[in-house]
Amino acid sequence: MAPGRLLQSGQPRLATFRANQDMALNMARNILINNNIISASELTPECVYLDRRRLLLGGTALALTTATATAAAAAPAQAPMKAALNARYSSTEQPTAYADITGYNNFYEFGTGKDDPRRNAHTLRPRPWSVTISGEVEVPGTLTLEDILAPHALEERVYRMRCVERWSMVIPWVGFPLADFIKRFRPTSKAKYVAFRTLHDPKQMPGQRAGWLEWPYVEGLRIDEAMHPLTLLAVGLYGRLLPNQNGAPLRLVVPWKYGFKGIKSIVAIHFTERRPPTSWNVAAASEYGFYANVNPAVDHPRWSQASERRIGASLFDATRPTLPFNGYAADVASLYSGMDLRRWF
Ligand code: MTE
Numbered sequence: 001m002a003p004g005r006l007l008q009s010g011q012p013r014l015a016t017f018r019a020n021q022d023m024a025l026n027m028a029r030n031i032l033i034n035n036n037i038i039s040a041s042e043l044t045p046e047c048v049y050l051d052r053r054r055l056l057l058g059g060t061a062l063a064l065t066t067a068t069a070t071a072a073a074a075a076p077a078q079a080p081m082k083a084a085l086n087a088r089y090s091s092t093e094q095p096t097a098y099a100d101i102t103g104y105n106n107f108y109e110f111g112t113g114k115d116d117p118r119r120n121a122h123t124l125r126p127r128p129w130s131v132t133i134s135g136e137v138e139v140p141g142t143l144t145l146e147d148i149l150a151p152h153a154l155e156e157r158v159y160r161m162r163c164v165e166r167w168s169m170v171i172p173w174v175g176f177p178l179a180d181f182i183k184r185f186r187p188t189s190k191a192k193y194v195a196f197r198t199l200h201d202p203k204q205m206p207g208q209r210a211g212w213l214e215w216p217y218v219e220g221l222r223i224d225e226a227m228h229p230l231t232l233l234a235v236g237l238y239g240r241l242l243p244n245q246n247g248a249p250l251r252l253v254v255p256w257k258y259g260f261k262g263i264k265s266i267v268a269i270h271f272t273e274r275r276p277p278t279s280w281n282v283a284a285a286s287e288y289g290f291y292a293n294v295n296p297a298v299d300h301p302r303w304s305q306a307s308e309r310r311i312g313a314s315l316f317d318a319t320r321p322t323l324p325f326n327g328y329a330a331d332v333a334s335l336y337s338g339m340d341l342r343r344w345f
Contacts, residue, residue, distance in 0.1 A: 081236050083154040083174040089230060090158040091327075096169035098238050100312045105245045106163065107264055108213055109198070109205035116207075117245035124204050124265065126248035135195075135271035138186035145249055149235065151184070152176035156239070157232060162294045162326045164258035164280075168308040173253055174236030179227040187223065187271050194226040195219070195276035196252060197268040213279050219252065219263035220276035220290065222335075230255055230331055233266075256328040258292040289345040293336065294326035298345050 107117035110124075129145040154174050162168045182194070200216035202208040208215045225231065232253040235242055242248040247264025254261045260280050270276070280288035287301055296306045308322045325332050336344070 081154060081174055081239060081241060083156040083236070083239065086155040086157050090156070091160055091170055093158070093160065093170045095158060095172050095238075096310075096312050101169060101171055101237060102243050102245060104167075104311055106165075106259065107207075107245055107247070109207040109215075109217065109265075110245070111207050112212060120206065121244035123206065124199075124244045124248065126242075126244060126265070129249050129267075131250065131266060132268045133185050133270075134268070136188045136191035136273065137271050138188065140185065148181070148250070152180060154235070159230075159232075159253060159255040160326050161253075161255065161259050161262075162308055162322060164260055164288065164292070164300065164305075166303060166305070166308050167311050168320075168322075169311050172238050173232060173234040174239060174242075175232040175234035175253065177229055178231040178233050178252070179229060181233055182226060185271075190273045191223055191271035193272050193275050194221050194223060195268075195270040195272055196221075196263045196266050197270070198263055199265050199267045213283055217263060217279045218276065219261055219278050221254065221261070223271075224335055225254065228332060228335065230328060256294060256325040256332045258288075258294055260288065261292050291336075291341075291344050293332075293341065293345075294322060295324060295341055295345065296322040297324070298342055 103118045104114045105117040106114070107121065110117040110120040127145065130142050131145075131148060132142045134140050154176060156172055156174050158170060158172045160168060161171050196219045198217040199205065200208065202215075221231070232255075234247070234251050234253045235249060237243075237246060242251065247262070247266075250266050251264040252262050252266065261278075275290060278288075278290055280292075281290055294305075299305050305322055307319055309318045310320060311318075323329070
């Protein structure tokens with residue numbers, strides 16, 4: 001048989017073998033990632049990972065004034081991002097790699113797998129966008145994203161993020177204090193709570209056709225939590241415009257609470273006298289409280305919250321103790337003085 005023919009007839013079998021091998025590896029990879037056994041970065045070939053990391057760390061250094069060339073390329077021309085680092089509120093820990101922050105997500109509107117949001121969130125159209133402010137405020141209304149951003153100087157803040165599922169990251173957000181935004185609407189004395197709502201549009205968010213949560217996703221804070229200087233409205237990360245999978249164009253970040261309080265792609269903010277419903281509390285009240293303050297002393301009914309796994313850290317030092325209020329106790333513990341945190345979890 002001519003070598004050419006052998007090659008021709010052998011090629012499809014080789015291709016099938018490789019495809020099967022890829023599929024098996026991918027399945028194994030997804031099982032490891034989805035069960036929180038290992039992170040995406042740990043399974044990325046080292047050379048690719050290191051090269052990406054080198055680029056990204058370059059990005060962090062530039063992020064002190066964050067209008068990087070990459071950001072400009074990734075962002076629409078009308079939305080340059082300049083943000084000065086706010087060192088007072090920033091962690092000095094090694095930020096998690098960009099690939100992990102944007103590739104290992106919880107955004108059930110796009111699926112329940114950790115890599116579903118990255119793969120599926122392209123259907124979300126974060127511009128044009130508007131947010132409705134209502135309830136107990138003197139100045140209600142609907143604002144475009146441009147109106148929202150106009151008066152605020154953007155800041156970079158490097159925050160720890162602790163998911164209730166036991167994994168954690170360190171994320172360089174770009175945003176502005178929620179308190180500064182809220183003051184613009186002059187809440188009345190009846191505004192005891194702030195309720196947030198995500199976009200509800202199954203065409204843009206196909207996961208909303210499934211019933212794993214009640215839609216739209218909703219969250220809430222007590223007004224003093226919302227006004228706390230650590231509470232941020234984020235519009236970017238790593239000096240770049242917020243990717244869809246991370247909650248574009250606008251999401252909440254409350255670093256002393258479990259990650260599920262950080263509601264994404266916000267379209268409505270409502271001020272109210274009564275405590276508002278919150279998605280995970282509605283789904284399973286015995287597992288997810290309204291407060292959701294990070295607390296190593298109060299376990300989730302199905303697992304311990306005493307430690308966490310830092311995404312992207314080496315397998316040997318990934319597990320670390322979880323700190324009360326995620327390490328922000330000096331700033332926020334006084335908000336809860338006199339409260340039984342076992343009851344108000
Ligand atoms: N917001 C909406 N609208 N939908 C979601 O599924 N998931 C929450 C929170 N905000 C979620 C959401 C959870 S459980 C976590 S841990 C964080 O987003 C994850 O944010 P990240 O994917 O940017 O890390």
